Amino acid sequence: MTRKRLGTLAWAASTLLVAFIMFFPIFWMALTSLKTENDAIAFPPKWFFTPTLENWRVAVLGGPVLEFMGNTVWITLASTLLALALGFPAAYAMAYYRTKRTDGSMLWMMSTRMLPPAGVIVPLFIIFRDLSLLDTHLGLILLFAGMNLPLVVWMLTGFMEDVPFALIEAARLDGATLWQEFTKVLLPLLIPGLAATALLALIFTWNEFFFAANLTTRAASPLSVYVSTFKAAEGDLFVAKMSAATAASVVPVLIAGWLAQRQLVTGLTMGAVK
Amino acid sequence: MATTTTARSRRIGEARRFLSAPAILYLIIVTQVPFALTIYYSFTNWNLLRPGSEAFLGLDAMFRNYQRILANPDFWQVLGNTLVLTGSVVVLTFVFGMAFALLLNRPFPGRTVARTLLISPFLIMPVASAVVWKYLLLDPAFGLSAWVSRSLGLRSVYLVEAAPLASIIGIVSWQWTPFVMLILLAGLQSLPEDVVEAARLDGAGPIAMFRFVTLPHLRRFIEIALLLEIIFVLNVFGEIFVITSGGPGIQTTNLPYQIFLEAFSRWNVGRASAYGLFAIVLANLAVIMFLQVVRRARQEGLR
Numbered sequence: 001m002t003r004k005r006l007g008t009l010a011w012a013a014s015t016l017l018v019a020f021i022m023f024f025p026i027f028w029m030a031l032t033s034l035k036t037e038n039d040a041i042a043f044p045p046k047w048f049f050t051p052t053l054e055n056w057r058v059a060v061l062g063g064p065v066l067e068f069m070g071n072t073v074w075i076t077l078a079s080t081l082l083a084l085a086l087g088f089p090a091a092y093a094m095a096y097y098r099t100k101r102t103d104g105s106m107l108w109m110m111s112t113r114m115l116p117p118a119g120v121i122v123p124l125f126i127i128f129r130d131l132s133l134l135d136t137h138l139g140l141i142l143l144f145a146g147m148n149l150p151l152v153v154w155m156l157t158g159f160m161e162d163v164p165f166a167l168i169e170a171a172r173l174d175g176a177t178l179w180q181e182f183t184k185v186l187l188p189l190l191i192p193g194l195a196a197t198a199l200l201a202l203i204f205t206w207n208e209f210f211f212a213a214n215l216t217t218r219a220a221s222p223l224s225v226y227v228s229t230f231k232a233a234e235g236d237l238f239v240a241k242m243s244a245a246t247a248a249s250v251v252p253v254l255i256a257g258w259l260a261q262r263q264l265v266t267g268l269t270m271g272a273v274k
Numbered sequence: 275m276a277t278t279t280t281a282r283s284r285r286i287g288e289a290r291r292f293l294s295a296p297a298i299l300y301l302i303i304v305t306q307v308p309f310a311l312t313i314y315y316s317f318t319n320w321n322l323l324r325p326g327s328e329a330f331l332g333l334d335a336m337f338r339n340y341q342r343i344l345a346n347p348d349f350w351q352v353l354g355n356t357l358v359l360t361g362s363v364v365v366l367t368f369v370f371g372m373a374f375a376l377l378l379n380r381p382f383p384g385r386t387v388a389r390t391l392l393i394s395p396f397l398i399m400p401v402a403s404a405v406v407w408k409y410l411l412l413d414p415a416f417g418l419s420a421w422v423s424r425s426l427g428l429r430s431v432y433l434v435e436a437a438p439l440a441s442i443i444g445i446v447s448w449q450w451t452p453f454v455m456l457i458l459l460a461g462l463q464s465l466p467e468d469v470v471e472a473a474r475l476d477g478a479g480p481i482a483m484f485r486f487v488t489l490p491h492l493r494r495f496i497e498i499a500l501l502l503e504i505i506f507v508l509n510v511f512g513e514i515f516v517i518t519s520g521g522p523g524i525q526t527t528n529l530p531y532q533i534f535l536e537a538f539s540r541w542n543v544g545r546a547s548a549y550g551l552f553a554i555v556l557a558n559l560a561v562i563m564f565l566q567v568v569r570r571a572r573q574e575g576l577r
Binding site for chain 1: 290291292293294296297298300303304305306307308309311315350374377378380381383384385387388389390391392393394395396397398399400401402403405406407409410411415416418420421424425448451452453455459460461464465476495498499502505507508509511512515516529530534537538543546547549550551553554556557561564565567568569571572574
């Protein structure tokens with residue numbers, strides 16, 4: 001019995017050690033963001049120091065981080081909402097009105113999510129240019145909604161399949177319209193599923209870089225584009241300030257990811273693994 | 275009464291089936307139209323710096339972009355880089371992802387904490403991890419790698435310069451290990467307890483158990499994890515953009531980065547589109563396999 005407990009403790013210790021090593025780069029970034037610029041480039045690296053919030057004050061609150069974060073938040077929320085609005089009825093049809101073609105359409109949708117962005121960037125750039133969508137929020141919102149739509153349909157279809165159709169039929173006998181079926185019957189039951197789906201779409205959109213870098217220049221650029229311009233000891237950002245700005249840009253997704261942990265696998269495999 | 279209800283239900287069903295139409299139409303516009311245009315542009319000589327050059331190359335010369343690409347030794351190096359990068363990441367993340375999944379597949383105090391820490395590299399934006407690795411960890415003057423190598427009595431080398439492609443592979447693997455780990459962990463946790471128990475009663479040791487019980491059960495999960503990973507790692511861009519800009523020379527240029535250069539520094543629409551088609555074909559080899567696995571998995575009730 002004691003031997004078994006000892007074994008479990010050793011297992012716990014080694015797993016936690018491995019986990020900490022994997023997490024270390026993120027931890028180190030957070031630590032550096034709390035150092036003075038001199039401490040940040042000290043050699044050998046300083047493990048113990050007097051922490052300061054100066055970098056966060058200067059680089060995050062005072063710099064352009066908040067402005068780019070505003071772009072990211074707006075693009076992320078709007079594109080996620082649009083994907084949910086298009087995906088919810090689609091999932092309803094896929095879950096409750098299956099035809100011979102349903103499986104085919106579902107797989108086709110999934111395949112569109114796997115189209116390499118680099119393979120379609122040229123026409124997208126030209127379409128954006130011709131429609132004056134370059135460097136606009138609207139352009140990225142429309143594009144990212146399309147990027148997240150397959151994920152939304154797959155996940156919501158899975159969640160709806162767990163809701164008994166009898167509930168919907170019962171509401172229909174009571175004279176419910178389609179809109180009432182959505183809002184009164186399905187929505188309350190699907191809130192956890194919708195939240196998980198939205199969180200995953202949020203993570204993907206927040207981190208997207210390729211389209212954002214090539215279709216925006218400044219006005220509508222999200223955080224990822226800003227972070228990609230960081231260079232040590234150049235411009236107005238130094239190592240500690242750079243760390244603070246980078247940390248600020250990843251905190252929201254870390255929290256979203258930790259919250260959505262249970263749904264993460266379903267989302268990452270687009271519902272192929274539950 | 276019953277018949278009218280059924281009839282009404284059926285009529286409703288006829289109409290509501292089409293509720294998926296807006297989503298499908300939207301996806302056609304956002305993905306298939308650009309895809310078709312990529313094919314068309316690849317048959318032109320269009321350069322955005324030369325107005326009036328957007329015309330079709332003509333039937334006899336339509337494959338000119340492809341011929342030039344295939345005749346260019348740089349293309350083969352770029353293709354090689356893409357395959358080496360993707361292949362190495364798949365192997366590394368599989369080994370580490372499997373090890374971490376096995377570590378987590380057992381109750382112990384602090385398991386949730388360990389799991390949370392382990393998934394974090396996958397959650398943060400790729401450009402952010404590139405910045406952290408390049409400027410904080412691998413910096414030759416004050417970076418942690420310099421400190422570690424000097425503490426061990428070694429000369430400190432700047433990995434990004436000494437081994438650029440290997441650095442990218444390492445950093446991308448760090449990000450993607452949690453992805454493989456999570457899917458394999460889901461697979462391990464769906465292994466029925468009674469199967470394990472039966473194998474144990476038959477006298478299977480830990481290695482035999484892994485080889486003959488765990489691994490066959492995990493097969494589908496491994497396929498899904500690795501194929502999806504291939505599809506997405508073929509697109510790696512932000513890490514290269516931040517860490518090496520594809521260099522030195524073209525040593526770390528992969529297909530997406532090459533397309534980026536053709537399109538946005540040479541403004542060569544025709545050539546970039548032809549490269550784009552190579553990227554699409556390459557990805558589709560994996561996508562087709564993946565869809566087959568998903569179809570089979572759905573039939574087997576994995577989901």
